[in-house]
Amino acid sequence: MSNDTIFDKILKKQIPAAVVYEDDQVLAFRDITPQAPTHVLVIPKLRWERFAHLADAQAADVGVFFQRVATVATSLGLDGSGYRVVINNGRDGQQTVEYLHAHILGGRALTWPPG
Ligand code: 5GP
Numbered sequence: 001m002s003n004d005t006i007f008d009k010i011l012k013k014q015i016p017a018a019v020v021y022e023d024d025q026v027l028a029f030r031d032i033t034p035q036a037p038t039h040v041l042v043i044p045k046l047r048w049e050r051f052a053h054l055a056d057a058q059a060a061d062v063g064v065f066f067q068r069v070a071t072v073a074t075s076l077g078l079d080g081s082g083y084r085v086v087i088n089n090g091r092d093g094q095q096t097v098e099y100l101h102a103h104i105l106g107g108r109a110l111t112w113p114p115g
Helices: 006-011 051-056 059-075
Strands: 019-022 026-030 038-044 083-086 102-106
Touching: 006 026, 006 038, 019 059, 026 059, 038 059, 059 083, 059 102
Parallel strands: none
Antiparallel strands: 019 026, 026 038, 038 102, 083 102
16 A cells, blocks of 8 residues: 555646646745645655654755745745745644645735734
């Protein structure tokens, strides 16, 4: 039985997604339930289940991931107006997919604090 998450399946092209960026390190695609005019998810091709696991990762790999998140946000044209990067971790963080992903949210003024 496969333990693949929905994001594993998107990465393997087993299910479709609106991909906005891909290279050898990351895949970025539009969230299926957008919470802002621009809502893109960035996943690392190195598989970590959640943010907490980065504590044991190679710093260079973690750095590449975050650099790519910034690259994708810029490529989406969000740099001028600003945007938010969110990573939900675990139950109280409302993480629903056990595959590390960064949300890029932009295109409107976001409220603070988050709920
Ligand atoms: P989390 O709550 O784990 O931080 O975020 C998971 C995100 O994945 C949610 O914003 C949800 O809308 C999105 N999502 C869930 N299933 C799919 C899917 O099949 N395709 C895409 N593109 N996004 C999905």
